[in-house]
Amino acid sequence: MKALIVNCGSSSVKYTLFEMESEKKAAWGLIERVGLPEAFYKRRDINSEEKQEAVKVANHTEAVELIIRELLDKNRGIISDVSEIFVVGHRIVHGGDKFSKSVLVTDKVKEGLKECFSIAPLHTPAHYAGIVAVEKMLPGIPSVLVFDTAFHQTMPDYAYMYALPYEFYEKDRIRRYGFHGTSHNYVSQRAATLLCKPLSELKLITAHLGNGSSITAIENGKVIDTSMGFTPLQGVVMGTRCGDIDPAITTYLIEQYPQYKDAKTLNDLMNNKSGLAGVSGLSADMRDILKAVSEGDKKAELAFNMLVYSIKKYISAYYGVLNGADALIFTAGIGENSALVREAVCKNLSSLGIEINVEKNKERSSEERVISTDNSRVKVLVIPTNEELMIARESRKVIENDN
Numbered sequence: 347m348k349a350l351i352v353n354c355g356s357s358s359v360k361y362t363l364f365e366m367e368s369e370k371k372a373a374w375g376l377i378e379r380v381g382l383p384e385a386f387y388k389r390r391d392i393n394s395e396e397k398q399e400a401v402k403v404a405n406h407t408e409a410v411e412l413i414i415r416e417l418l419d420k421n422r423g424i425i426s427d428v429s430e431i432f433v434v435g436h437r438i439v440h441g442g443d444k445f446s447k448s449v450l451v452t453d454k455v456k457e458g459l460k461e462c463f464s465i466a467p468l469h470t471p472a473h474y475a476g477i478v479a480v481e482k483m484l485p486g487i488p489s490v491l492v493f494d495t496a497f498h499q500t501m502p503d504y505a506y507m508y509a510l511p512y513e514f515y516e517k518d519r520i521r522r523y524g525f526h527g528t529s530h531n532y533v534s535q536r537a538a539t540l541l542c543k544p545l546s547e548l549k550l551i552t553a554h555l556g557n558g559s560s561i562t563a564i565e566n567g568k569v570i571d572t573s574m575g576f577t578p579l580q581g582v583v584m585g586t587r588c589g590d591i592d593p594a595i596t597t598y599l600i601e602q603y604p605q606y607k608d609a610k611t612l613n614d615l616m617n618n619k620s621g622l623a624g625v626s627g628l629s630a631d632m633r634d635i636l637k638a639v640s641e642g643d644k645k646a647e648l649a650f651n652m653l654v655y656s657i658k659k660y661i662s663a664y665y666g667v668l669n670g671a672d673a674l675i676f677t678a679g680i681g682e683n684s685a686l687v688r689e690a691v692c693k694n695l696s697s698l699g700i701e702i703n704v705e706k707n708k709e710r711s712s713e714e715r716v717i718s719t720d721n722s723r724v725k726v727l728v729i730p731t732n733e734e735l736m737i738a739r740e741s742r743k744v745i746e747n748d749n
């Protein structure tokens with residue numbers, strides 16, 4: 347019984363095939379630079395080494411078709427019969443406030459997804475193309491949509507509303523949505539297992555720190571606030587995103603610089619040229635920043651300090667709104683791998699009951715682990731995220747509930 351997980355990004359298609367009895371990966375890979383001349387296809391399965399080749403794929407439809415053809419290929423593929431796949435799970439970046447949970451794909455659902463095109467124009471059309479391509483290549487096999495925004499739909503209105511005139515919410519659905527929901531959901535469930543307590547009795551702060559980062563406050567398994575907003579631009583300082591800034595800076599830029607009158611250029615500045623990359627002038631990658639800091643680069647040090655400080659502020663605010671916390675969880679590229687970031691974030695938070703064990707924090711491991719001191723009131727955990735597995739589990743749940 348296999349589940350195929352498809353993740354159509356703005357210019358890539360990633361996939362993972364799970365053997366659902368064991369929840370182990372059977373095959374995985376990606377096609378990057380979809381639509382560009384230098385597109386390439388990287389793939390692996392449990393029987394063979396990683397292969398990489400240049401491919402010609404004009405769009406997401408062709409990329410998904412190629413991936414499925416290869417998985418089913420008599421000589422190179424890992425699936426001998428289509429019927430081995432019982433579900434296809436699609437990662438969907440934005441479900442607006444239309445989708446508050448994972449859903450089985452129907453014509454009506456596809457129409458609903460089309461209505462989300464304007465809210466995530468880079469991603470949703472790519473997701474849609476992927477869904478249609480899967481339907482064509484795997485007729486009769488159910489598809490499920492799992493939304494990055496869905497987990498956050500439990501936020502109360504006073505947390506998700508912006509204090510703009512109400513009509514912009516009514517007309518344009520401008521509100522906080524939050525992202526990385528699948529990851530926050532996964533690590534919160536794992537935290538409950540590790541802490542041997544039901545989610546319904548826990549107050550958690552989850553810190554997904556990757557290229558894009560978000561912090562979430564979770565009470566009794568429900569999100570009550572999250573740092574990303576209407577788009578992933580809001581919140582903490584990220585690799586290339588500025589995170590929270592005074593919104594009037596944008597109107598200032600528009601007034602002062604002719605190029606920023608163009609919304610695309612302004613968006614590009616804040617999403618792709620800011621954050622660690624913009625402040626340091628060096629790199630968006632935390633490893634490069636840490637190296638530069640160790641060599642005495644002052645701008646890299648400032649960028650690092652700004653990122654850490656912005657994370658600390660959200661953790662402290664969420665501790666406040668949760669009125670305490672049982673655990674703080676670090677996940678994603680930086681959260682899982684950077685002991686330095688974790689240590690800096692947790693430094694001087696002992697008044698909140700957050701005390702890290704410096705030695706435990708430094709131990710390198712890819713396992714789930716506790717890094718707080720025995721006396722720390724708030725347990726500090728590192729939990730590697732697994733969004734693909736979460737999508738596979740969600741997809742199975744939807745299929746089982748549907749039958």
Ligand code: ADP
Pocket residue numbers: 555556557558585630631632633634636678679680683684
């Ligand atoms: P994405 O948001 O693209 O999924 P990831 O979750 O893979 O990103 O996180 C990427 C970030 O993780 C990069 O900034 C990278 O430098 C950082 N990272 C990965 N490994 C380490 C490490 N050992 N030490 C510090 N940072 C790391």
